[in-house]
Amino acid sequence: MQTNNFNIKGLTDEDVLKARSKYGYNKLEAKKESFFLDAIISLVKEPMVILLLVASSIYFISGNIGDGVFLTSATVLVAAISLYQDSKSRNALEKLKTFSEPKCKVIRNGKTQDIKSELLVVGDSLIVEEGGTVAADGIIVHSNDFSVNESILTGESLSVYKDKTKADHQVYQGTLISGGLAIVTVTAIGNDTQLGKIGKSLEDIQNEKTPLELQINNFVKKMAIIGAVVFIIVWAINYFHSYNVLDSLLKALTLAMSILPEEIPVAFATFMALGSWRLMKLGVIVKQTKTVETLGSATVICTDKTGTLTENRMSLSRLYTLSSNNIFKIDDSLGAEEHNLIRVAMWASEPIPFDPMEIALHKAYKTTRETDERSEYSMVHEYPLGGKPPMMTHVFENKQGNRIIAAKGAPEALIAISNLSTIEEEHINNAIKTITAQGFRVLGVAETHFEGNNYPEKQQGFQFSFIGIVAFYDPPKKNITSVLEDFSLAGIKVKIITGDNALTTKAIAKEIGFNNYEKSMSGDELMELNTAELQKKVEDTTIFTRMFPQAKLRIINALKANNEIVAMTGDGVNDGPALKAAHIGIAMGKKGTEIAKQAASLILLEDDLSKMVDAIAMGRRIYANLKKAIQYIISIHIPIILTVFIPLALGWEFPNIFYPVHIIFLELIMGPTCSIIYENEPIEKNSMLQKPRPFSVTFFNGKELTTSIIQGLMITLGVLLVYQYAIQQGYSEALTRSMVFTTLIAANIFLTLINRSFYYSILTTLKYKNKLVPLIIGITITITGALLFITPFAKFFKFETLNLPQVLMSVTTGFLAVIWYEAVKWNTRKKAKHQADTGHFN
Incomplete structure (x- = not known):
């Protein structure tokens, strides 16, 4: 076997530069889009911009050039703010794309390197292996039991077996590797690939809108319809009073502008995009911004064990040989049987090891053998990891025709196909119990002999001789105990789903302080339950062992059926279906396969579960701040609408107290307030001590909407009281307008401060760093x-x-119209304290 990339040297750095200058980068170049032009077109369609343009046109037509110029300038300013927010959101998403770019493995200058897929060039020696995607079109020059799923191109879901001797020895960009390993010489990249010619791309898939997006859009549409109806009514009222078409139209437009809550969809898009960017800075890549909305609602995290709870730093620690029926430590004085066990286990591994256990076996082989046989043997046949429970088999042969057939995998899989006596099985099982109870991960090792080349279709067709057990220790991550505590405090349940056996998993779980580690279930036990039984069982069971794809998927679906919001971590091909099914699929950035990363909605760059605590905290922060922004928008729109409408409808002395110039000024204040101030608010200190938010809770029903409406009505009351006071004092229309406007601005400022928290007092929130x-x-x-x-x-x-008394009255009224909510917050805190003291929670 060749250990140095099968003696393939690959391109030199000079060759790479020449190929890139000739063929370019490995990117699917889509039709260039003008983001600026698209944004301008989108802006022109915005109802608020249309209203502003119409109003400014009326001013120009009626001879009010100053007002017309101001509104035109305001339109440009509104457009500039929208374009700025749009570009900020787009830049955040573009940065995310660069972080989530796929990578691939190539041989260059005789060495294996990891590079970004777009840096591939024609002529490169590309290594593709199980769980990955093919990064470019190419021809196979070496393979081991290599199969690929080409459904993205052909629509055929079955995997196709390929090697260099077959007529079809090509692989294509975007196809998924089902099994084995291959080295291919790249023949086409970018738009010249089959995928590029067909024009398909995963980026073209349109994502469905989330429930919250739909609710926001529906809310804005309803308000637009109401605005249109009220616009017609107000136009008619004004027209019958003045018989002036343009003047009445202008006054009706004023009210229509006050009704439109166009800041809400802008705030939503800004919060989601910037939220994704903030998560990226934490080392969490969000593939779809809508995931940000879901994060704060997670109620269950299903995590694998190896590499997530543990370091994934396998060291060979224990050896058990059937012939001696003894368990040895790796640093004991080993005999011939133990050396042979290590040798057979190494031959059962991949020739170029990437799994930590296989790397450990290759290392142990090298340090315990006087002569290294690996360069003398080549792999002639391979059975990839498969079966329930799984195992794998490799066949090697040297030039003299000597053959080695070695297998490793779950001990029970090898016991089942080895010719063992009852006593031998009992000895093996006792050894497994002893080793796994100490937290070691075990693999059974077996070998066989076979003449001829008519290999069995399945590896289970061989008659194996059981050699022994190799056991590995994978230490728990240092921070994992505190991570589990953080999840528990946040009201999030944790469940371990692993392919390892129960005893090993329980031992690790006990070591890290995992709650209820005694409650476990195997994959086979799980599959025997019907749907209703499983839904009950998954609530109490905390550890699921010997899991396989169908079993993992059933767990996720059962939890979802119980109305849990499920996050799941995974890294392998077998995790794909469950990652896709979970509300939040979490792939590992370092050890995760490309298939896992494609199926997931989040990628943890450092394979560190503590980042999910940060991500959930960020999700709760973003949702809470977005709620504050939207409640603020609703609350402040109500007094603007009613201050324009009530004097007109009731025939007050100054029925048209505000003009479009006043409304647009208020809009310019509200936009930055909701999208900039609230987006930048820190997380509240009790956010991660609360139960997850039910996914069904929205901004547009129940307590939140009621609070917003009452706040808006109270501000309206204060504004209209000032209005009536000014009239009673015989003030002019201009002075009345000044007092009403000042009251509304003051209420707006105090509302901004009060609504920074719906729980903590303003004295607390004033200390927030923003x-x-x-x-x-x-x-x-x-x-x-x-x-x-x-x-x-x-x-x-x-x-x-x-004058000063008039200013003080306006500001004081604006303050009183909002500050009353502090009493509501005080009562909320008092109830929470009482519940905490008595232990009675709703």
């Missing part, structure tokens, strides 16, 4: 002061300068 809060509020106060007290601005906005 530099944008004083910045945005400072800008708002400065501009409002300029509009009220600088004569040219005041005249343009039809304001009149207020």
Whole structure:
């Protein structure tokens, strides 16, 4: 067997540069899209922009050039803000794409390297192996029992066996490797591949909108319809009062502009994209931004053991040989039987090992053998890992025709196909119990002899001789106990789903302080249960052992049927279906296969489960801040709408207190407030001590909507009281407008501060670190002061300068219209404390 990449040297660095200059990069070049042009077209379709353009046109037509110029400028400013937010979101998503770019393995300069797939060139020697995807078209030059699923090109779901001797010895970009290993010489990249010619790409798949997205869109549509109806009513009322078409149209447009909550979809898109970017900075790659919405709701995390709870740093620790019926430590004085056990276990491994256990076996073989036979033998046949429980078999042969047939896998799989006596089986099982009870992972090892080349179709067709057991120790990760505690505090259940046996898993679980580690179930036991029985069982069972793809998928579906929001970690081909089925599929960035990464919605760059604690905390933070932003938008829109509508509908003295210029100014304040201030808010300290948010909870029903409406009505009451006070005092329309406007601005500022938390007091939230809060509020106060007290601005906005008592009354009323909610929060905290003291929770 050749250990140095089968004597394939690959391209040199100079060859790579020449090939790249000739053929370019390995990318599917789609039709160039103009993001700026698309954003402009999208903006022109926005109802608010349309209303602004119509209003400014009316001003120009009616001769109000100043108002027309202002509204046109405001339209440009609104467009600029929208384009900025759009570009910020897009840049965040582009950065995510660069982090989640697929990688591949090539041989260059005689050495194996990992490179980004787009850096592949024609002529490269590409290594493809089970669990990966083919990164470019190529011709097979070496393979071991290699099979590939080409359904992306052919629609045929069955795997196709290929090697260099067959007529079809080509592989194609985008196809999935079902088994084995191959080295291919790249013949086409990018748009020249079969996938590129057909024009298919996974990026073209359109994602369905989430329930929250649909609810937001429906809410905005309903408000637009209401706005259209009210627009017609107000236009009619004004027209019958004045018989002036343009003036009545302008006043109706003012109300229509106040009704449209166009900030909500903008806030949602911004929060999701920037949330994904923030998660990326934590080392969590979000493949679909909608996953951010789901993160805070996770109720169960199903985690594998190896590499997630443990270091995936396998060291060969124990050996058991059937012939001696003894268990040895690796550093004991080993005899011929133990050396042979290591030798056979190594031959049962891949020639180029990538699995930590196989790497450990190759290392042990090299250190315990006087002569290294690996260069003398070549693999002539391979049976990939398969069966329930799994095993694998390799056939090697040297030039003299001497043959080695070695197998390793789950001990019970090899026991079943070896000719063992009852006593021998009893000895083996006792040894397994002794070793696994100490937390070691065990593999059975066997060998056989076979003449001729008419190999059995399945490896189980050989008659094996059981040699012994090799056992590995994989230490738990140092931080895993605290990670489990964090999940528990957050109300998230953890379940271990592993292919390892029960005793080993329980021993590791006990070592890391895993709760209820005694409650376990095997894959075979699980498959015997009907759906109803399984749904009951998965709630109490915490450890699932000897799992296979169908069993994993059944667990996920049973948990989902119990209304759990399921996150699952995985790294292998067998994890694909369950990762896809879970609400949050989590692939490991380092040891995860490409198939696992494609099926998952999140990728942990460092294979560190503690990052999921950070991700869930970030998910809860993003959702809570988005809720604050949307509740703020709803609350502040209500007084704007009613302040425009009620005086007109009731025939008050100044029925048209606001004009489009005032509404657009308020819109310019609200946009940055909801999308910038609230997005930047830190996580509240009790967020990770609460139970997960039910996935069915939304912003548009129940407590949240009621709170927003009441807050909005209270602000409306305060504004209209000031309105009536000004009228009773005989103030002019301009002075009344100034007081009403100031009250609304003050209420807006205080609402921003109060709604930073719906639990903690304003005295607590003022200590939150968010530099944008004083910045945005400072800008708002400065501009409002300029509009009220600088004569040219005041005249343009039809304001009149207020004296100190009038300012104080407006600001105090705005404060009182909002501050009452602090009493509600105080009562909420009091109830929570009482429940905590008495132990009675709702």
